[in-house]
Amino acid sequence: MFSPTGRHRAPRRRSGAGRLLTRASTAAATLALPVVGASVASAADGGTYTVAPGDSLSKIAAKHGVEGGWSKLYASNRAAVGGNPDLIKVGTKLKLSGTAAKPKQRAARSAERPAVRAAAGDAVRPVSGGTLTAGFGAGGSHWARAHTGQDFAVPVGTAVRAARGGTVVKAGWGGAYGYEVVIRHHSGSYTQYAHLSQIRVAEGSSVDAGERIGRSGATGNVTGPHLHFEVRATPNYGSAVDPMAWLRRHGAFD
Template identity: 60%
Template sequence: MAAAIAALLASGTGPASADDGPGIGRLSARADRLMREASNAVAAHEKAQDAVRKGERRLADVARRQAAEQRRLDALRATLGRQARSEYQGASGLGTMLPLLTSSSPQRALDAGVRASRGDRAARQLTDRVTESRDRVADRRAESARLVKGLKAQEERRSAAREDIEAKLAKAEAEVRRARARVLAAGPMPTGGGNCARGDVGGHKRAGKGRTWVKPVSPAPLSAGFGSGGSFWSHRHTGQDFAVPTGTPVRAVGAGTVEYVGCGDGFGNQVIVRHADGYFTQYAHLSRIGVSTGDRLDAGEVLGLSGATGNVSGPHLHFEVRVTPQFGSGIDPLPWLRARGVGV
């Protein structure tokens, strides 16, 4: 059995060769298919997530316009009310005829009548504006209701996609575990996971104080990027690598809770953080871990030191953004960071 294949099986990040033992290739093929399907589900999740973000912006815009129109309507109604009270207080049974009949200057009386007629037209115009404004407010409310209904549908699609991802990846992981068990039965294999070193990481000093999102390491020289290396899940790079030397402080890119701390697989010493927006970030190949599962982290807080544990050719930070905590649910980290104002 090739050492490289054994290392992939040990890490749970790749399929076995059909020559590695009875059923291993078949199990791996099923895992590969499930991972591909999970990748499609990730794309569906991101599409629904994008629709939710656009819908939320649209809803906020409609709400602003509705509030502005409601203020305009209230002002128009107030003006109309004042005018109605004024007309009521000055009204007489003979209307505009009495001034004409009793005036020593019929022309001036006629002029006053014309002005009164113009006032009537202004009142009608004001009433029309009130009606139009009221209709626009109703339209905004109807549009808001449609948008809320659409957002609910997109949220349901996003939730269903996440559940689909989790189910498929759980099945894929089970397939890999079965394959790993068969290989273990054939003989020992390397774990490639480092020593799960824990300890002081230079204190929990924050970087970018006051910022919501930050770089995981600084400086942040990029090396292997997301999706590079091949077209199949077992060969495609699942995150973004930062070429930093061993011992570089690694920081939580945003506030969150430590979801997982582990070692012993191809990622070596790793930390996974859950963020409030539902995404997860992974920090792998660490030389030292400074946090525990359940810890609350601020943006920029040090969680470990970079290193070369796991299946690596040299020291660097492997950084992932995932839809779920599971391997295989990753998305391209750089656009995700840039959308949050982090220049990398």
């Protein structure tokens, strides 16, 4: 059961370090977490892979079809990775034992994307179905200021999709927002998807309009499961614009 009135509370200020490290999820979310470091690396032959910026164990395991997923990949490379699987370093060489054929992996990724994609420049709804609850500018005790986004009341686990194509600039823990993804679009605007139970992209990833980026949840400060969708002029809190007007302008709503 889920509450159709789920809301999030105003975010608290976070330190720079807090944005780079991902906290353990009480919802047991499966995350694609950013690596630390900034040097350039590439894939290698012979069943090994060199970690590159933006990689995570889950992303590498999915890309190369590692049987057993990221946990098997971590178990095979624990000595190289260290005690924290969320903080793999750029340049680390990993053994890709138990990989499946790459054509199957490409087919699997294609299946994750919707059969009908938005035309260039058009937007899609971030979730299918659900109920529009707290809107942009709403007031109340749940927020320090007026509400900065549009809430969609949906059950935990509902597919969340990129409203437009762009590049992921944040993917991880967002304090009061719980697990969040922020995407920079080609137009210069940003969209935020908050309170997620699962994240399927990493910082630096390119996404298409309609591509699944995670699943809805109830992480962070909420009163019930929902997606908080926000449109911003910058990647950060405090620059929000009306998300429903933006979605209508780009064809996602009538």
